Amino acid sequence: xxxxxxxxxxxxxxxxxxxxxxxxxxxxxxxxxxxxxxxxxxxxxxxxxxxxxxxxxxxxxxxxxxxxxxxxxxxxxxxxxxxxxxxxxxxxxxxxxxxxxxxxxxxxxxxxxxxxxxxxxxxxxxxxxxxxxxxxxxxxxxxxxxxxxxxxxxxxxxxxxxxxxxxxxxxxxxxxxxxxxxxxxxxxxxxxxxxxxxxxxxxxxxxxxxxxxxxxxxxxxxxxxxxxxxxxxxxxxxxxxxxxxxxxxxxxxxxxxxxxxxxxxxxxxxxxxxxxxxxxxxxxxxxxxxxxxxxxxxxxxxxxxxxxxxxxxxxxxxxxxxxxxxxxxxxxxxxxxxxxxxxxxxxxxxxxxxxxxxxxxxxxxxxxxxxxxxxxxxx
Amino acid sequence: xxxxxxxxxxxxxxxxxxxxxxxxxxxxxxxxxxxxxxxxxxxxxxxxxxxxxxxxxxxxxxxxxxxxxxxxxxxxxxxxxxxxxxxxxxxxxxxxxxxxxxxxxxxxxxxxxxxxxxxxxxxxxxxxxxxxxxxxxxxxxxxxxxxxxxxxxxxxxxxxxxxxxxxxxxxxxxxxxxxxxxxxxxxxxxxxxxxxxxxxxxxxxxxxxxxxxxxxxxxxxxxxxxxxxxxxxxxxxxxxxxxxxxxxxxxxxxxxxxxxxxxxxxxxxxxxxxxxxxxxxxxxxxxxxxxxxxxxxxxxxxxxxxxxxxxxxxxxxxxxxxxxxxxxxxxxxxxxxxxxxxxxxxxxxxxxxxxxxxxxxxxxxxxxxxxxxxxxxxxxxxxxxxxxxxxxxxxxxxxxxxxxxxxxxxxxxxxxxxxxxxxxxxxxxxxxxxxxxxxxxxxxxxxxxxxxxxxxxxxxxxxxxxxxxxxxxxxxxxxxxxxxxxxxxxxxxxxxxxxxxxxxxxxxxxxxxxxxxxxxxxxxxxxxxxxxxxxxxxxxxxxxxxxxxxxxxxxxxxxxxxxxxxxxxxxxxxxxxxxxxxxxxxxxxxxxxxxxxxxxxxxxxxx
Numbered sequence: 001x002x003x004x005x006x007x008x009x010x011x012x013x014x015x016x017x018x019x020x021x022x023x024x025x026x027x028x029x030x031x032x033x034x035x036x037x038x039x040x041x042x043x044x045x046x047x048x049x050x051x052x053x054x055x056x057x058x059x060x061x062x063x064x065x066x067x068x069x070x071x072x073x074x075x076x077x078x079x080x081x082x083x084x085x086x087x088x089x090x091x092x093x094x095x096x097x098x099x100x101x102x103x104x105x106x107x108x109x110x111x112x113x114x115x116x117x118x119x120x121x122x123x124x125x126x127x128x129x130x131x132x133x134x135x136x137x138x139x140x141x142x143x144x145x146x147x148x149x150x151x152x153x154x155x156x157x158x159x160x161x162x163x164x165x166x167x168x169x170x171x172x173x174x175x176x177x178x179x180x181x182x183x184x185x186x187x188x189x190x191x192x193x194x195x196x197x198x199x200x201x202x203x204x205x206x207x208x209x210x211x212x213x214x215x216x217x218x219x220x221x222x223x224x225x226x227x228x229x230x231x232x233x234x235x236x237x238x239x240x241x242x243x244x245x246x247x248x249x250x251x252x253x254x255x256x257x258x259x260x261x262x263x264x265x266x267x268x269x270x271x272x273x274x275x276x277x278x279x280x281x282x283x284x285x286x287x288x289x290x291x292x293x294x295x296x297x298x299x300x301x302x303x304x305x306x307x308x309x310x311x312x313x314x315x316x317x318x319x320x321x322x323x324x325x326x327x328x329x330x331x332x333x334x335x336x337x338x339x340x341x342x343x344x345x346x347x348x349x350x351x352x353x354x355x356x357x358x359x360x361x362x363x364x365x366x367x368x369x370x371x372x373x374x375x376x377x378x379x
Numbered sequence: 380x381x382x383x384x385x386x387x388x389x390x391x392x393x394x395x396x397x398x399x400x401x402x403x404x405x406x407x408x409x410x411x412x413x414x415x416x417x418x419x420x421x422x423x424x425x426x427x428x429x430x431x432x433x434x435x436x437x438x439x440x441x442x443x444x445x446x447x448x449x450x451x452x453x454x455x456x457x458x459x460x461x462x463x464x465x466x467x468x469x470x471x472x473x474x475x476x477x478x479x480x481x482x483x484x485x486x487x488x489x490x491x492x493x494x495x496x497x498x499x500x501x502x503x504x505x506x507x508x509x510x511x512x513x514x515x516x517x518x519x520x521x522x523x524x525x526x527x528x529x530x531x532x533x534x535x536x537x538x539x540x541x542x543x544x545x546x547x548x549x550x551x552x553x554x555x556x557x558x559x560x561x562x563x564x565x566x567x568x569x570x571x572x573x574x575x576x577x578x579x580x581x582x583x584x585x586x587x588x589x590x591x592x593x594x595x596x597x598x599x600x601x602x603x604x605x606x607x608x609x610x611x612x613x614x615x616x617x618x619x620x621x622x623x624x625x626x627x628x629x630x631x632x633x634x635x636x637x638x639x640x641x642x643x644x645x646x647x648x649x650x651x652x653x654x655x656x657x658x659x660x661x662x663x664x665x666x667x668x669x670x671x672x673x674x675x676x677x678x679x680x681x682x683x684x685x686x687x688x689x690x691x692x693x694x695x696x697x698x699x700x701x702x703x704x705x706x707x708x709x710x711x712x713x714x715x716x717x718x719x720x721x722x723x724x725x726x727x728x729x730x731x732x733x734x735x736x737x738x739x740x741x742x743x744x745x746x747x748x749x750x751x752x753x754x755x756x757x758x759x760x761x762x763x764x765x766x767x768x769x770x771x772x773x774x775x776x777x778x779x780x781x782x783x784x785x786x787x788x789x790x791x792x793x794x795x796x797x798x799x800x801x802x803x804x805x806x807x808x809x810x811x812x813x814x815x816x817x818x819x820x821x822x823x824x825x826x827x828x829x830x831x832x833x834x835x836x837x838x839x840x841x842x843x844x845x846x847x848x849x850x851x852x853x854x855x856x857x858x859x860x861x862x863x864x865x866x867x868x869x870x871x872x873x874x875x876x877x878x879x880x881x882x883x884x885x886x887x888x889x890x891x892x893x894x895x896x897x898x899x900x901x902x903x904x905x906x907x908x909x910x911x912x913x914x915x916x917x918x919x920x921x922x923x924x925x926x927x928x929x930x931x932x933x934x935x936x937x938x939x940x941x942x943x944x945x946x947x948x949x950x951x952x953x954x955x956x957x958x959x960x961x962x963x964x965x966x967x968x969x970x971x972x973x974x975x976x977x978x979x980x981x982x983x984x985x986x
Contacts, residue, residue: 064528065441068474132392139401146416153418153488153520159474167479167526171418191392198388207382262382293525299564301480301528302438303590 012036018363020049029374031351031363038360045351050378058337063089063163064301066334071157073339074376076119079112080317081324082161085337087243087313088326089163089296092306098291101165106244107178107282108151108161109315110275114185115144116318117268117275120368121196124265127364128205133196140188143181150174165293175283182276189273197269206261209358210366213259216354220345224320225267225371230259237316249281261369271318305332317342319371341376348377415490419519420473422491423466423506427453429485432460433569433624436477436486439528444470445477448505457575458622465505468494475520480528482567482624489516530565531629534558536636544815544854545822547708547788551613551636559640563589565625566632572619577959578968580604582619586637597641598653605967606654606680606723607673609715610702612639615964642718651725657684658726664750664981667692669736672700673963674955675755676723677970678977683726685978690749691728694735695782700757702963704782705809707816713789737921742951750984751950751977753943755970758915758935758956764804768867769911773798773874777805777813777912784816797824798908802877804864805912806834811847813912814856830856831904833879835894837861859904863894867909876903917957936960943973944980952977 013034020030030046054073058066070085071078083105090097097105122137124130145155150171152158160167196202212222214230227235234253238246254270256263297304308330314323320342329335341347347370355366403413415421432453437445447462455461464477464486478486489510494502510516537552554562568583576582581600588597601608615635623631645653663686668675671693679689697703702716724730734740736756745752761776763769786792799821803814814830821828832851834841838860841848852858862879869875881900887893916935919927929947931938936957939945943952954969956962 061441062439065439065476068441068472068476072472130389149416149419151418153416153420153475154473157472157474165525168418168523169525194385194388194391198383198385200384200386200389203382203384266382290525295530297564298561299530299590300567301476302435302567303564 013041016360020046029378031355033355033360033363035360040356040358040360040363043351043355045348047348047374047378050375052379054379055337055339058334060333062302062332063296063304063306063334066337067162068157068159071159072375073379074317074322074341074373075156076373077112077116077318078157079108079161080315080322081339082159083109083243083315084313084322084324085326086161086163087315088311088324089306091311091313092309092326092328093163093296094307095164095294095296097165098289098294100169100287100289101292102245103282103286104166104170104292105161106246106249107279107286108148108158108166109244110278110282111144111147111178113318114272114275114279115141117272118144120268120318120371121192121265123368124196124202124206124365127361127368128199128201130196130199130201133192136188136192136195140185143184147174147178147181150177162293164296167293169290169292170286175286178279179283182279186276189269193269197266202265203262205362205365206265206369208260210261210362210369211259212264212354212370214257216350217259220350220353222320222345222350224317224342225264225271226259226320226346228253228255229263229267230257231255232257237314237321241314243313243315245285246278248285249278251275251278261365264369264371268318303332305330306334314340319343319373322376339376339379341373341379343370343372343374344377346370347372347374414517415492415519417519419488419490419492420475421489421519422468422494422511422516423477424487424489424508424510424516424518425464425506426485427463427507429483429627430463431458431483431485431569431571431624431627432462432464433482433567433571434460434462434464435480435482435567435569435624436464438567439476439480440471441474441476442470442472444468444472457618458571458624458626460569460571460574463505465503468502468504468511469499475526476528478520479522479526480567481522482529482569483627484522487518488520490519491516529567529625529629530561531625533565533630533633534562536633538850541853543709544819544828547819549712550709550850551639553643554633554636554640556644559589559637559644562633563587563637566590567624569624571622571624572632572634575622576619577962577965578604578971580619582634585641586632586634589637589641594641594645595649595653598645598650599656601638601641602654602657602680604971605964606677606726607702607719607963607967608638608642608654609719610673610706610711611635611964611967612642613715614702614706614711616962618964642715651722654722655726659684659686661688661727662686663978664688665690665748666751666753666977666981667745667749668753668755669742669745670694670700670755670757670955671698671703671720671730671732672755672757672955673702673966674757674958674970674973675700675753676720677967678753678755678952678954678974679728679970680723680726681971681974682977683723683728685974687750687978687981689728691730692734692736692740692745693730693732694739694759696732698730698732700755700759701961704785705778705812707781707812708785708788709815709819710812742921742923742926746950750981751952753970753973753977754937754951754953754957755955755966756917756957757966758917758961760916760918761911762914762916764864764911764913766864766866768869768874769909771867771869771872771874771909773908774867775908775910777809777910778915780910781809781812781816784820787820794820794824797821798906799825800829800906801831801908801910802904802906803830803832803910803912804834804877805914806832806836806841806843806860807912807914808843808847809915810834810912811843811851813910815847815851815854817910818851818854818856828855831859831877831906832856833859833862833864833877833904835861835863835882835885837882862902863896865901868903874907874909876905877909878903915956915961941972942976942979943969944976949980952980 018031032044034042070081122134125134152160306328323340327336585600881897955966
């Protein structure tokens with residue numbers, strides 16, 4: 001081997017950076033990729049760009065003040081944070097939330113699920129070049145954000161589900177607006193199907209690609225769509241350990257036994273339909289009362305304490321099991337809160353172990369369909 | 380799951396080419412922008428006239444975006460601070476918790492959400508009603524009953540039932556632990572109360588001690604500014620509660636009852652350790668205090684914390700002044716008085732009783748024997764009412780009677796001579812003390828009561844506390860408020876009753892005291908005894924002639940420097956009723972202030 005060949009071999013492997021720019025869901029943390037040609041040989045996820053120290057910060061804020069911080073842990077689907085936090089605090093305090101608050105919470109969570117899935121489906125448009133789907137999805141999601149704005153006063157960080165219930169009662173005519181929106185969305189879904197799910201380019205890029213075998217699911221501890229698409233197990237916390245009023249609505253948990261990217265996209269699409277089904281039942285069954293909140297302790301919010309104890313609460317996010325482990329020492333501020341981000345297994349270890357072997361342009365698709373939400377990994 | 384593929388399917392999206400676009404046109408963005416929702420959490424607006432400057436918004440803010448800025452231009456008034464919130468929009472998370480907890484309902488959020496500037500400083504501003512762009516704002520997010528983060532309802536204090544009138548049992552029962560904890564948790568710790576309290580008591584701090592379960596700390600905080608903790612926990616005029624910011628939207632914190640909870644529930648050893656923790660060795664000098672009422676006691680305690688030997692001269696047999704001989708047992712039990720006074724005694728203060736200034740000792744002698752003298756003689760005489768017939772033997776005065784009644788309850792004196800039908804003149808708290816004490820004594824003596832009260836002021840204008848009026852009525856007092864006494868009717872040297880006339884107005888058009896009566900509405904209140912409780916005054920006959928002429932007087936009070944010192948007699952200080960009128964918490968403050976001034980005076984003198 002002469003000296004020139006050696007130089008060529010050295011140049012054969014190039015280091016590329018995926019992120020940290022902020023093009024949407026994936027990419028606001030960095031993945032260092034060592035590539036040979038357009039094949040990724042080795043990857044190194046580089047978290048930390050989005051680290052805001054939420055877990056530590058929460059120890060220094062009042063129980064009530066924390067409700068304003070936590071939605072930022074998962075930017076695209078903030079409401080799950082509010083929900084797990086509220087559930088944990090309520091369990092520690094031993095309080096029961098008014099019935100209507102349960103239904104409003106479930107409504108918010110399902111609206112958020114639709115919005116997040118739409119965002120993810122739109123996100124497929126970027127790496128595959130089908131930008132129309134991105135525009136459509138973001139436009140539809142914006143209409144949900146309009147509804148959120150009417151209901152909560154904010155489009156993204158709603159800060160509406162609080163320990164003890166929800167912050168305010170429904171505004172007048174809200175359920176009507178929601179119902180109207182669901183009808184338009186339902187009409188639009190077949191178009192999505194035509195444009196995205198049947199698209200030959202999508203099939204070319206995602207079918208039999210970006211595989212998630214059942215062995216990897218167990219290896220990493222993947223939950224949510226990843227797990228359900230690979231193992232065929234209908235493990236959904238809304239079914240197996242119902243919270244809010246999920247035990248009082250009918251819906252199916254779509255599963256599959258062969259998890260390529262296309263299957264996972266299909267399941268997301270199916271879940272949107274199921275969420276619409278749930279929302280329609282919520283509209284129908286929403287209690288006709290005005291009682292939506294109880295204080296979780298006596299006095300004013302500056303003095304609210306949570307009895308000493310520890311608890312793990314979890315909800316089904318769009319990416320899987322999303323949980324908080326809350327420890328209280330009985331004071332006005334949490335002693336410790338640890339967040340189980342649903343995309344932690346696939347987003348950190350998964351990228352390092354299973355992204356190599358794919359093509360460079362599949363990396364964003366990998367992150368999208370695996371359900372990687374970097375802020376919840378970084379926290 | 381059917382995953383079909385179709386080459387033609389994407390083409391179907393072309394049908395949208397002929398449909399209306401869903402995007403917003405540039406024209407609509409800039410000329411007719413969409414209005415935000417009614418609950419929109421945009422930039423803040425704050426009504427500065429309603430804002431109390433309490434800083435609760437700043438306390439709840441999860442991002443520390445709200446700073447309270449001093450505004451010296453704002454006129455000072457009780458219940459408000461001269462501060463207003465300024466918000467840093469580089470930090471604000473637009474959560475609206477500040478709006479939900481605002482005690483005055485002054486802080487709202489607007490529908491305004493666009494602010495563009497290259498100057499970062501413009502993102503930090505103090506919102507007023509016109510918001511960030513100084514233009515009229517549409518209101519967005521506001522608080523409602525559900526989102527409210529305050530607890531506005533006071534925990535009701537339990538009272539003894541109406542049968543309390545059969546004895547001198549304390550009327551107010553006091554908080555239980557649970558109630559005290561819940562009540563203390565309502566406090567937002569803004570400190571507006573401290574600014575209003577004449578003694579500047581560390582109110583949020585001692586309320587906090589209940590919440591934290593550290594009552595010893597509570598005693599320490601109370602004794603920093605008030606050694607009459609038991610007395611003030613029961614009969615303070617609680618100006619703090621009038622100022623409490625929670626009163627803007629709800630009921631103020633029961634500050635007085637919380638103080639009472641601390642003093643009643645701190646274990647004796649902890650209480651003593653905390654109360655005496657400030658006392659220091661007596662090495663700096665000797666001070667004489669005349670009068671052992673609240674101001675004298677307060678001055679004595681603080682002088683002992685400053686290292687002075689203190690002798691308190693009291694003309695009566697027991698120390699305490701108005702708290703010993705004034706306030707009735709059912710409002711201020713003897714044990715509370717003893718607890719306060721004994722703590723001051725333990726601080727090293729000497730009490731010399733049965734020593735009347737001017738008779739047993741002279742001011743000059745005190746001046747020569749001590750480094751400084753403090754006068755806390757109080758208003759110890761009843762103000763006379765020159766009414767026809769008031770020279771009768773059965774016309775009695777409040778102060779003398781209350782002292783006798785107190786001594787009777789204490790068991791060291793016989794029951795005063797109480798008749799079956801009595802009229803009481805006056806509408807202040809002292810008049811109620813007299814009437815309700817009389818009623819109890821009548822119940823004891825005759826098994827029934829008949830006490831009628833009359834005053835110039837109508838019921839809604841009475842100077843007495845509302846609780847006195849309500850409780851008195853519950854106990855069976857008869858009211859003739861708004862009827863001015865004309866004369867005491869005497870028949871055969873005995874009182875037949877009090878003649879009263881309906882009052883149209885008390886003051887004339889120039890604001891002078893000049894009652895106008897309705898001649899058509901007059902009647903006789905049948906009674907064989909009349910008690911007069913229309914005010915108190917001091918006795919100054921111990922001042923020598925020179926002092927009489929040098930010391931300036933105003934409405935029965937002496938004029939002293941703000942530190943309590945007499946201008947022409949630097950060795951002499953005064954406090955209490957004779958400086959600020961009758962009020963216990965003011966007396967405590969003047970005593971404390973004088974103690975500090977006396978210390979300063981003696982130190983200067985020594986140099």
